[in-house]
Amino acid sequence: MFIDFFYLLKAYGVPVSITEWMTLMEALARGMALSSLTGFYHLARAVLVKSEAHYDRYDLAFASYFKGVETPLELTEKVLNWLENALPPRLISPEERKQFENWDLEELKRQLEERLREQQGEHHGGSNWIGTGGTSRFGHSGYHPAGVRIGGDSLNKSAVKVAAERNFRGFRTDETIGVRQFEVALRRLRLLSTKVEGPKEELDLDGTVKETADKGGLLHLAWTRGRKNQVKVVLIMDSGGSMMPYMRICSQLFTAMNRSSHFRDLRFFFFHNCIYQHIYQDASCQMNSALKTEDFMRLLTPDYKAIFLGDASMAPSELTMVDGAIDWYYTNEEPGIVWLQRLARHFTHAVWLNPIPAPYWERTIGSYTINLIREVFPMFELTVEGLEGAIKKLQVRK
């Protein structure tokens, strides 16, 4: 029963297991889908999908599998009323308002209808879906997009339509990190907790028993370390020119990390394309903020978890040649790759985050140097999923 749907879900990247599928079958046998597609939509989602990050994929799979099962899309009276009441562009910026003046309500309605219809068909990662992208005319809110509002009344709506609305698109983890997702990403960094250092303040039962026995039965309490987050992190960022397109996302990561208070210590350093004998404490990478990389390694003990952030794209000479540094006044006696290898040896836990999406690593202009650096550092793309992988990597020694 619906076994194709199971495989379709898997194909869309929802991690479903046999256990969950059997649970769903049990629930269906008990009539818990309430004999309706909407009921089935919610039931299957509750049983099969275990993260809001996968809701969107589930919606896509559902819409594709059950497309056409229910009546075709209609705009309800309610939606039209709502449109009439709620679309005055009061919170739109002046430029946008100009565009807006050229549209009348009828036109808007038509467009909305059209867009809803488009949405039911092929729609993978388009940019003007109602309310979610932030670029559509039909709403700018991520949290309260018009789409949610339209689909909110699930009782008289078809499940396919609810699915097609893709209200949970914002939760997808494979998209590049945006403002909202940063909070989540940062929480993940809390995974980096460790038990190897810190004060001993918890009772060690085994130790107590042993020591008490050693003392001939006179109770002696032994203590062990608590489980606080004792992690120390250093973020080393490329602030070179090729990073400009990614500056926004990088500064978001920077700000977000800066605000996070759950690390025991957090340091920031900068470099321009590649690291040589100097590393900088300021994003401008001027000599007045320079620190000898040797001193840097002395200052930051190997137990710091090192996160390198850069596009790793540069002229091969910058990485492999003596005096290859991009700044003409800068001379380096050792090629950049040697310094990178040295840093990789120094930090027992290190990863490289790359704002360039992983599928392009083989094809982009800098792919030669990207691949050279990938041999030195485990590289992850700068998305929520990539960051997650990086955090996992940071927990184990290389």
Add this chain to the structure above:
Amino acid sequence: MQAERQTYFSGTRDYIASQELQNSVNVAVALGRPLLIKGEPGTGKTMLARSISEGLGKKLLIWNIKSTTKAKEGLYIYDTVQRLYDSQFGDHDVSDIKHYIKLGKMGEAFLAEEQVVLLIDEIDKADLEFPNDLLWELDIMSFDIPETGETIKAKHRPIVVITSNAEKELPDAFLRRCIFHYIAFPDAAMMKRIVQVHHPDLPQRLLEEAMQAFYWIRSIGGLQKKPSTSELLDWVQALVVGGISPEKIGKELPFLGVLLKKDQDFNTVLQRLQQPETPKRSPAPGILRNW
């Protein structure tokens, strides 16, 4: 009617549950699976368990998880230190280990004479391995106490509600056994119902103004912590107690500290409030700018 109320959850007087949420609860109850609830802070995850216990007329046991909580503590605690101390003075009978075994919340739930609702609150606060350590017990609803050789078996399978703030990823094996529900942030209509349930005598005007101001604040980009349902409820309460007239709410945002908990957010909102061209009232939550 009475019998139906016992088995079917449909929200309670002071807790409005969406149809989806009700379905999820009922599926979890019927299948005997733990219900895992996620959602923004303040969307009523913990309140849900209270509501289920009230709605189904069952006792509620709460197991609050902290970063130091270990899975075994929910089953039982063997107070070895006490026993060792007692053994040194010889004024207690230390030969019977049972005196030093205390059941945890899960143990209590298993031994209860009636089916209970067991809330495992904020499971993500605990250690990474914590959920895995509970897998077996949640599955077969029994555990052994090796110290006494006893087996504690659930007399009635408790209704288990687990909440998570997504601070940590939960292990797949654990997730597979749960029914999952994500509580989305309520839309304006839903929110209105929620507020009215908590403050039934609220003047319409005050409610509307407060809601508009609330959604306007939520719409401001760059807030570190957006105000949530529980904060709105507190705020409305404060407005009523403070005797604030509805006209002032949108203009002055009194008692802003109830809604916003961070200095920076406070400043951001006040700045936006002072910009003359920014409307202080939102026409509708649907078209607010979020970034």
